[in-house]
Amino acid sequence: MSQAIARPDISDIEVEINLWALPTTEERLVKRMNSTMEEINAFHYAMLPKLPAIIDYLNQFQLADLVGDDLKLSRAALAMCEVDNAVYKWKAPVLGTGIDSLRMIKKSGFSDRVIL
Amino acid sequence: MTCDFHGWVFDSEGQLADVPGEELFGDFDKSKLGLKKVSVDVWGGFIFINLDPEPSVSLKEYLKPLNDSYDKYLGNKDWTWSYGWRAKFNANWKLLVDAQIEGYHVDQTHRNTIAGAIPGSYAPADAYPESIGVPARVCAYRPEEMTGVQTDVALLSAKHGATSLYTKSENEFTAKDGEGVLSDHPLWIFDAYLLFPNVVLFIQKGQILVQRTLPISPSECLWEVDFFHTGELEDFGQLFNSEQGRIQIRDVLTEDLYTAEGIQMNFNAGVIKEIQINKQEIAIRAFYHRLMSAVKGTGESK
Numbered sequence: 001m002s003q004a005i006a007r008p009d010i011s012d013i014e015v016e017i018n019l020w021a022l023p024t025t026e027e028r029l030v031k032r033m034n035s036t037m038e039e040i041n042a043f044h045y046a047m048l049p050k051l052p053a054i055i056d057y058l059n060q061f062q063l064a065d066l067v068g069d070d071l072k073l074s075r076a077a078l079a080m081c082e083v084d085n086a087v088y089k090w091k092a093p094v095l096g097t098g099i100d101s102l103r104m105i106k107k108s109g110f111s112d113r114v115i116l
Numbered sequence: 117m118t119c120d121f122h123g124w125v126f127d128s129e130g131q132l133a134d135v136p137g138e139e140l141f142g143d144f145d146k147s148k149l150g151l152k153k154v155s156v157d158v159w160g161g162f163i164f165i166n167l168d169p170e171p172s173v174s175l176k177e178y179l180k181p182l183n184d185s186y187d188k189y190l191g192n193k194d195w196t197w198s199y200g201w202r203a204k205f206n207a208n209w210k211l212l213v214d215a216q217i218e219g220y221h222v223d224q225t226h227r228n229t230i231a232g233a234i235p236g237s238y239a240p241a242d243a244y245p246e247s248i249g250v251p252a253r254v255c256a257y258r259p260e261e262m263t264g265v266q267t268d269v270a271l272l273s274a275k276h277g278a279t280s281l282y283t284k285s286e287n288e289f290t291a292k293d294g295e296g297v298l299s300d301h302p303l304w305i306f307d308a309y310l311l312f313p314n315v316v317l318f319i320q321k322g323q324i325l326v327q328r329t330l331p332i333s334p335s336e337c338l339w340e341v342d343f344f345h346t347g348e349l350e351d352f353g354q355l356f357n358s359e360q361g362r363i364q365i366r367d368v369l370t371e372d373l374y375t376a377e378g379i380q381m382n383f384n385a386g387v388i389k390e391i392q393i394n395k396q397e398i399a400i401r402a403f404y405h406r407l408m409s410a411v412k413g414t415g416e417s418k
Binding site: 025048051052055058059060061062063066074077078080081082084085087088089090095096097098099100101103104105106107109110112114 | 197199200201202203204225227228229265267268269270272273276326340342349350351352353355356359360362363364366367369370371373374377
């Protein structure tokens with residue numbers, strides 16, 4: 001049996017984690033769209049050095065077993081996916097050459113017939 | 117089965133079996149009021165409904181060159197719907213199809229997202245003039261030397277799965293059943309088949325995308341895209357990979373949709389009356405050729 005991976009020390013970035021650990025992709029999208037680049041960069045560059053260790057740590061659990069502080073940490077890690085393009089490609093919170101992402105309504109299934 | 121409108125009851129053969137308040141009707145012959153017959157067939161795990169009760173060609177014939185191997189690969193019961201989006205757009209439905217079946221636009225339209233990951237010259241297309249329902253496909257390959265931005269997050273994601281179209285996964289997806297369908301080319305990403313008239317089916321290792329577009333008016337349409345994967349996400353690495361892939365394709369699609377609405381605005385203004393289609397966009401040529409033959413009612417597929 002492989003050895004358990006210790007939880008990384010994230011005490012110095014708790015503030016950023018608390019700001020971005022939102023439950024859903026859609027909420028993290030809105031957070032990114034409503035943030036300044038200073039706020040986005042602050043989060044991204046605080047998390048980035050610890051992200052590999054955070055993923056390795058979280059990856060040793062089944063998803064259903066992620067609760068409490070670990071669930072919060074997982075949501076902050078997922079927010080790194082949301083801000084990635086803004087930091088490295090757009091240099092802006094919102095893509096200027098695309099439609100408003102919020103126009104794409106999340107479906108609940110293949111045959112979802114939600115009235116638009 | 118019972119109709120939710122007035123409670124008419126139909127038997128398993130579609131015959132009208134019971135009508136509440138039947139005496140309220142005058143000349144009433146239940147034997148002539150059964151459900152309308154339609155054709156239903158299954159391919160690749162998808163149910164196809166044809167309003168023609170007696171189609172002149174079978175679904176299997178319609179979908180050539182997609183063959184039994186694809187049927188087996190796509191029909192594998194492990195594929196499950198993962199997520200999708202719907203939207204209403206101010207563009208003709210065909211413009212949203214166009215954007216998904218050619219690679220010529222990628223470097224410019226997607227200059228702020230995936231330019232370099234799939235250069236236009238790495239997206240060859242094929243036309244199938246003998247096919248009735250599959251006019252063309254476009255393939256996507258990675259360049260030998262990646263010129264796009266591969267971020268730390270994308271590379272971390274690639275350690276745990278293959279849901280991003282734009283970053284090479286460190287994991288190899290092994291197809292259960294239907295072996296031999298998927299390209300063995302080490303740089304191959306996906307094939308996108310146009311299922312005439314309004315479905316684009318993306319087939320790749322470990323992921324299927326289905327994009328459907330429905331017209332509302334000449335300048336409005338409903339658009340939706342659905343993603344299928346094999347198996348449930350079990351650990352955080354897989355979830356991280358899924359999230360990264362989902363966001364990348366979402367951002368890329370917003371660019372395609374933005375362009376489609378811009379083209380429609382140009383048409384609406386009456387300034388642009390025609391567009392130029394090049395050799396690399398042969399799939400679009402095949403699409404419109406097939407479309408015009410259908411509109412003319414000639415039944416020609418060539």
